[in-house]
Amino acid sequence: MARAVTPQRRWTFTILAWIVALIIFFPILWTILTAFKSEGDAILFPPAFLPPHWTLENFFEVQARSNYFKHFFNSVIIAGGSTILALVIAVPGAWSMAFSPTRRTKDILMWMLSTKMMPAVGVLVPIYLIFKNLNLLDSLSGLTVVLMLVDLPIVIWMLYTYFKEIPVDILEASRMDGAVLWKEIVYILVPMAVPGIASTMLLNIILAWNEAFWTLNLTAANAAPLTAFIASFSAPEGLFWAKLSAASTLAIAPILILGWFSQRQLVRGLTFGAVK
Amino acid sequence: MGKIELTGVQKFFGEVKVISDVDLEIDDGSFVVFVGPSGCGKSTLLRLIAGLEDVSAGVIRIDGNDVVNLPPAKRGLSMVFQSYALYPHMSVYSNIAFPLKMAGTDKRTLDTKVREAARVLNLTDYLDRRPRQLSGGQRQRVAIGRAIVREPKAFLFDEPLSNLDAALRVTMRLEISELHNALGTTMIYVTHDQIEAMTLANRIVVLNAGRIEQVGTPIELYERPDNLFVAGFIGSPKMNLIDGQAAAAVGATTIGIRPEHIAVSREQGTWIGKVNVAEHVGSDTFLYVTADGVGDVTVRVVGEVEFRNGATVHLTPETERIHRFDPDGKAIRQ
Numbered sequence: 083m084a085r086a087v088t089p090q091r092r093w094t095f096t097i098l099a100w101i102v103a104l105i106i107f108f109p110i111l112w113t114i115l116t117a118f119k120s121e122g123d124a125i126l127f128p129p130a131f132l133p134p135h136w137t138l139e140n141f142f143e144v145q146a147r148s149n150y151f152k153h154f155f156n157s158v159i160i161a162g163g164s165t166i167l168a169l170v171i172a173v174p175g176a177w178s179m180a181f182s183p184t185r186r187t188k189d190i191l192m193w194m195l196s197t198k199m200m201p202a203v204g205v206l207v208p209i210y211l212i213f214k215n216l217n218l219l220d221s222l223s224g225l226t227v228v229l230m231l232v233d234l235p236i237v238i239w240m241l242y243t244y245f246k247e248i249p250v251d252i253l254e255a256s257r258m259d260g261a262v263l264w265k266e267i268v269y270i271l272v273p274m275a276v277p278g279i280a281s282t283m284l285l286n287i288i289l290a291w292n293e294a295f296w297t298l299n300l301t302a303a304n305a306a307p308l309t310a311f312i313a314s315f316s317a318p319e320g321l322f323w324a325k326l327s328a329a330s331t332l333a334i335a336p337i338l339i340l341g342w343f344s345q346r347q348l349v350r351g352l353t354f355g356a357v358k
Numbered sequence: 359m360g361k362i363e364l365t366g367v368q369k370f371f372g373e374v375k376v377i378s379d380v381d382l383e384i385d386d387g388s389f390v391v392f393v394g395p396s397g398c399g400k401s402t403l404l405r406l407i408a409g410l411e412d413v414s415a416g417v418i419r420i421d422g423n424d425v426v427n428l429p430p431a432k433r434g435l436s437m438v439f440q441s442y443a444l445y446p447h448m449s450v451y452s453n454i455a456f457p458l459k460m461a462g463t464d465k466r467t468l469d470t471k472v473r474e475a476a477r478v479l480n481l482t483d484y485l486d487r488r489p490r491q492l493s494g495g496q497r498q499r500v501a502i503g504r505a506i507v508r509e510p511k512a513f514l515f516d517e518p519l520s521n522l523d524a525a526l527r528v529t530m531r532l533e534i535s536e537l538h539n540a541l542g543t544t545m546i547y548v549t550h551d552q553i554e555a556m557t558l559a560n561r562i563v564v565l566n567a568g569r570i571e572q573v574g575t576p577i578e579l580y581e582r583p584d585n586l587f588v589a590g591f592i593g594s595p596k597m598n599l600i601d602g603q604a605a606a607a608v609g610a611t612t613i614g615i616r617p618e619h620i621a622v623s624r625e626q627g628t629w630i631g632k633v634n635v636a637e638h639v640g641s642d643t644f645l646y647v648t649a650d651g652v653g654d655v656t657v658r659v660v661g662e663v664e665f666r667n668g669a670t671v672h673l674t675p676e677t678e679r680i681h682r683f684d685p686d687g688k689a690i691r692q
Contacts, residue, residue, distance in 0.1 A: 254410050255443035257430040258514075259504065260460035269456075273447045 110334070116327035117141070124323040140328035147325075148314055150332055157307035157333075159222050160297070161290035164229035165283055168237045171230075173279075176241035177267060181250055191242065194235040202232070202295045213300055220302045228300065229290045237286055244278025245271070277347070284344050291337045308333035359421050360511035360544035361386045362407060367416035369402055369568075376402050377568045380416070384512075384546065384561075389538050391547045393555040394565035394591070400548045401516055403565065407546065408514050409433050420511060431460070436505035437514040440521060442497045444489040450476075450500050451485040457508040475503040495526045502537070512544035519554065531557060552592055556580070564588050586687035589614045595644060595656050597681070604629075604652045610682035610690055617644070617658035619679035627672025631655065636665045647671055 116124050117140055119133040126134075144150065179187045209228065210219075218224030248271065256270045272279065294309040301310055312333050315326040341348065362384040369377035376399045384390050392400040405411040407418060409430035418425050425433050436457070444453050454475055458468045476482045479499040489497055498518060505513055515534070519527045535558055538545050549555055555562050556576045564571040564579065564587070572584040576592075583589035589597050597614045605613040621627070622645065631649030645657040645665060657673060665671065682690040 249441065249443070251439050251441045251443035252445060254430075255437065255439060255504075256445070256456070256460075257410065258408060258435065258437040259457035260431045260508065261456075262429070262431055265460060270445060274445075 110338075113327045113330050113334075116324055117331040119324050119327075121322055121324045124327070140324045141332070144315070144325055144328045144332065148311060148329075150311065150329075153306055153308045153311035153333075154336070156222060156305055157291055157309075157336075160225050160229060160305075160307050161287045163222070163226040164233065164290045165286040167226065167230040168234050168286060169279065169283065172234060172237040172241050172282075173267065173272065176238050176245050177271060179238075180242050180245035180248075181253060191239065194238060198235050206299060209296075210299065219300060220304045220306075222305045225297060225300055225305055225307075228296050229293055232293065232296065233286050233289050236289070237282055240282040240285070241275070241278065244275050244282075247278075248274050280344075281348055284340070284348055288337055288341060359386055361419075361421055362512060362544065362546070363417075363419040364403075364407070365417045365419075367403075367406060367418060368414045369399075369406060369411065370414045375568060377406065380570055382563065382570065382573065384544060386544055387542050388560045389535075389545045389547065389558055390561050390563060391549060391555040391559035392563045392565055393549055393552055394571075396550060398565040399568040400550075400565045404437075404514050404516055404546060404548045408435055408437050434511045435514055436508060436510035436512075437516065438498075438501045438505050438518045440517040442489070442501045442521075444497060444500055444504075446489055448488075449485065450481060450487050450489070450492070450503075453489065453500055454481075454503040454507055457504060461508060471507050472503075475507050478506075479503050494522050495530060498522065498530060499533075502534075506537070506541065510543065512546060515545065515547040517548055517550070519549075520551075527554075534558065553594060556592070562592075564591060566591075582689070583614070583681060584689050586612060586614070586683050589681055589683070589689075595658065598655050600652055600655070602651070602653075605682075608680060608682055611685045612683040612687070614681035614683065615655075615675040615679060617656040618660075619676045620655065620657045621674040621676070622657055622659055622663070623672045623674065624670075625672065627674040629655070629673040629675075631671060631673060633665050633667055633669045633671055635667060636663075638662060645671065647673065649673060 115131070115133060118136050118138070119130070120135060120137055120139065123130060123134050179191065213219045213224055216224070218227075252274070253266055253270060256266045261269060291307075292309070294313075297307050297309045298313055301307070306314075312326065312329045315322060315329045362382075364380050364382040367377060367380040367382075368375065380403065392403060394400050402411060406413050409425065409428060409432075413426055416426075420433060420435075445456065448456070451472060454472045455468055458471060463471070472485075473482070476485055479502060481496065481499055481503060484492060484496060484500075489500065492500065501518070518534075519530050522530060531554060534545075534547075538558075547554075547558060559576055561573060562576055562579055563573050566587050571591075572579060572588045574582075579588055579592045583592060583597075586599065590599060593616055595617050597616045598620075599612055599614050601612050605611060629649040629652050631647040631652070633645050633647055634654075635646045637644040637646075640662070641660070643659045643661070643663045643665070645659065645663075647655045647657060649655050655673060657671075684690050
């Protein structure tokens with residue numbers, strides 16, 4: 083028998099869900115509110131929830147001290163580039179693992195995932211040295227490649243899961259119809275996997291956009307994305323909470339908006355295949 | 359042209375041998391049906407010919423050329439799948455046009471061919487639809503349309519009718535038969551339904567446990583089965599297989615007699631027995647009889663015959679229609 087959904091039960095769950103959501107969202111909300119406070123109001127004790135005096139001054143000062151748009155474009159190039167590069171490698175990889183698996187395929191998948199369990203700092207020195215020797219430090223291309231490598235296991239895993247849902251008959255039919263491998267992938271597999279590929283892309287863009295370890299360690303001025311832009315406001319002369327918050331707000335705004343508009347796609351993608 | 363020859367073809371899945379030493383010649387323009395119980399390897403054999411599976415040993419020739427190392431796309435064959443395997447993201451038009459697009463056919467020829475195929479298959483009104491908006495029969499037609507536009511050397515059908523309901527299956531069976539007559543192209547058809555096999559085929563290949571049991575025309579298989587397996591598999595209801603004294607009397611270990619080759623009488627006959635069940639289907643009456651010293655025998659009587667359950671009947675098998683088998687199950691020929 084299905085459990086009865088009484089009005090009380092529904093209200094309880096709704097309130098609980100809102101509480102959890104607010105707890106998760108609170109740090110972001112606090113950052114955004116602080117961005118509109120003056121430096122003095124930002125360190126008030128006890129803290130003021132809403133800014134006593136709303137001001138846009140922090141935003142102007144942040145832009146004056148550092149070029150937001152340059153960092154923004156760096157972020158776009160790094161996040162977008164690493165995502166596209168990851169897909170170019172992952173689509174054929176996931177195809178082969180989903181449709182012509184060998185006895186070792188599961189092991190390879192686990193091994194790829196296990197690299198995500200290693201702390202990134204463990205390979206910082208070798209990667210730093212490789213970058214130094216190849217003149218890739220503080221370059222957009224170098225950072226794009228590193229972030230692609232960091233997220234590649236997740237991209238392959240997600241695509242593998244989506245591809246497993248596609249009936250192999252349809253791919254075989256395309257082979258019988260004269261499609262060679264790349265045509266099979268371009269004309270049949272990719273269009274059928276669009277929802278899965280789209281949500282993988284979105285997730286990877288978000289992960290790459292927010293990545294702070296490699297972007298901070300491998301860049302200086304030229305290739306610094308928005309994460310470095312935020313970090314630059316925790317300056318040696320002291321913390322400026324309001325400016326730091328303004329910088330953070332500016333940095334997360336694009337990805338927040340992207341996430342907001344694509345939430346349906348994201349949720350659908352992340353639960354794809356969970357229920358047949 | 360579409361002559362297909364298999365020589366010493368074997369297939370292993372890991373350690374398991376699923377196809378053992380198959381030799382087979384399929385003439386150009388013939389309609390060959392692979393039939394056998396589930397798991398006998400008939401679909402695997404078809405997929406080996408298609409190139410969707412690699413052979414473990416042996417040679418497959420199409421029009422004299424060894425195709426073992428050619429990918430499916432290069433073998434010039436078309437296949438219709440049990441699941442139809444239509445491209446769900448494409449319209450009916452694009453589905454049918456896909457093989458031509460892959461072959462680089464120019465736009466005008468492509469359009470003419472797609473529309474002609476659609477006309478032949480009564481799909482003209484559905485060209486803009488997606489596969490999910492079609493009924494089972496229409497989907498099957500689209501799959502056939504996709505197969506015929508590229509004018510293949512041979513068509514491969516992998517149980518194409520098993521997802522359809524009984525009435526539609528009969529209609530589609532006729533359509534496939536007419537298609538073969540119209541095109542004259544070699545067709546290889548896999549089914550587990552021996553009625554489909556009997557009605558469609560010029561030649562039937564009976565498979566069991568990865569081996570060919572017998573190859574022949576439907577009538578040859580019906581009248582002269584090589585062994586017990588074929589005798590029991592072809593024909594509906596099944597041939598009666600009788601061991602013991604009744605068999606020994608004619609110098610065999612087992613004898614086979616089809617239900618339609620036994621005469622029934624109320625007065626006299628070779629065997630005497632009791633009717634367990636009488637099934638009336640209008641055109642025929644099927645009697646399930648337990649005969650003394652013989653065992654259970656199925657008898658088919660043409661027309662409507664009144665027999666009560668439990669009634670005593672006399673059965674007389676037609677002597678010249680008795681099939682005799684040796685201890686290995688092989689047919690003993692006169």
